[in-house]
Amino acid sequence: MSIVVDLSNRVALVTGATGQLGRVIATTLARAGADVAVHFHGNEAKAAELVGAIEGLGRRAVAVRADVADLQSVRSLGETAQATLGAPDIVVACAVSQVWPWSTVLEEDPADYEDQFRSCVMQNVHLAKTFLPAMKERGWGRYVGINTECLMQMGETMSAYVSGKRGMDGLLRVLAREVGPAGVTVNQVAPGWTISEQDRAAGTEENESYSKTVPLRRRGTDQEVANVVAFLASDLASFVTGALVPVCGGNVMPTV
Numbered sequence: 001m002s003i004v005v006d007l008s009n010r011v012a013l014v015t016g017a018t019g020q021l022g023r024v025i026a027t028t029l030a031r032a033g034a035d036v037a038v039h040f041h042g043n044e045a046k047a048a049e050l051v052g053a054i055e056g057l058g059r060r061a062v063a064v065r066a067d068v069a070d071l072q073s074v075r076s077l078g079e080t081a082q083a084t085l086g087a088p089d090i091v092v093a094c095a096v097s098q099v100w101p102w103s104t105v106l107e108e109d110p111a112d113y114e115d116q117f118r119s120c121v122m123q124n125v126h127l128a129k130t131f132l133p134a135m136k137e138r139g140w141g142r143y144v145g146i147n148t149e150c151l152m153q154m155g156e157t158m159s160a161y162v163s164g165k166r167g168m169d170g171l172l173r174v175l176a177r178e179v180g181p182a183g184v185t186v187n188q189v190a191p192g193w194t195i196s197e198q199d200r201a202a203g204t205e206e207n208e209s210y211s212k213t214v215p216l217r218r219r220g221t222d223q224e225v226a227n228v229v230a231f232l233a234s235d236l237a238s239f240v241t242g243a244l245v246p247v248c249g250g251n252v253m254p255t256v
């Protein structure tokens with residue numbers, strides 16, 4: 001086995017591919033050789049642009065709209081992806097519904113907790129039910145959930161986001177045990193506050209007050225997050241499952 005991330009002959013689905021991190025994850029998986037189903041919710045123009053970029057890399061791609069909080073919508077996404085590219089071997093759950101601004105528990109709207117539960121927990125339930133049976137049948141599959149360093153920071157005002165992402169963490173670790181015997185791995189990547197296209201456009205890459213607490217003394221980049229996703233999606237990560245990998249320069253360090 002060569003020591004490169006080789007996703008040739010793999011089909012990947014990236015939810016939230018139109019988002020800041022999803023777009024780099026989708027093109028990185030394509031650069032590693034995968035055909036990619038590009039999921040979007042509202043941003044059809046960005047999805048079309050990504051499909052063009054991925055086809056420009058010589059890979060196949062399709063844009064698929066879905067509300068990831070709705071099982072029927074995810075099932076229909078699955079049918080479209082399968083009909084055009086084949087059943088996904090790799091699923092990356094990156095979509096998120098953004099609740100902003102964050103408030104204290106005493107002030108946060110109860111609906112925000114329900115929104116985050118749907119976005120972070122139910123998205124993964126629906127994706128698992130839709131895509132993992134075929135992976136189990138084939139005896140090979142990769143599921144990567146995008147979590148966050150906030151899961152371990154538990155800072156004031158983060159409660160809706162943290163409760164959703166902690167629920168997602170519990171769900172995916174149980175799932176890892178359940179599908180492991182069939183050769184399917186389930187892992188998570190937990191980025192820190194990451195530099196992406198919107199920062200480059202606005203010139204907001206640097207943030208000293210954040211970076212000074214990070215052992216590597218800087219913010220990470222979208223590409224650095226995508227690199228770890230690509231590794232976990234590949235054969236190089238064949239014996240890694242149930243893991244949550246922080247990509248945050250050491251800003252949080254889960255203990256064992």
Ligand SMILES: NC(=O)c1ccc[n+]([C@@H]2O[C@H](COP(=O)([O-])OP(=O)(O)OC[C@H]3O[C@@H](n4cnc5c(N)ncnc54)[C@H](OP(=O)(O)O)[C@@H]3O)[C@@H](O)[C@H]2O)c1
Binds near residue numbers: 018042043
């Ligand atoms: N960016 C960071 O610094 C950072 C740090 C830590 C963790 N994360 C995690 O990384 C992931 C991506 O974050 P991001 O900053 O790239 O997010 P983002 O730019 O806000 O993108 C969110 C994505 O989710 C999609 N989406 C929103 N609501 C949806 C719904 N109901 N159904 C389906 N799709 C929906 C959006 O689709 P449309 O655009 O097509 O509407 C978009 O593609 C998230 O899981 C987030 O928690 C990000």
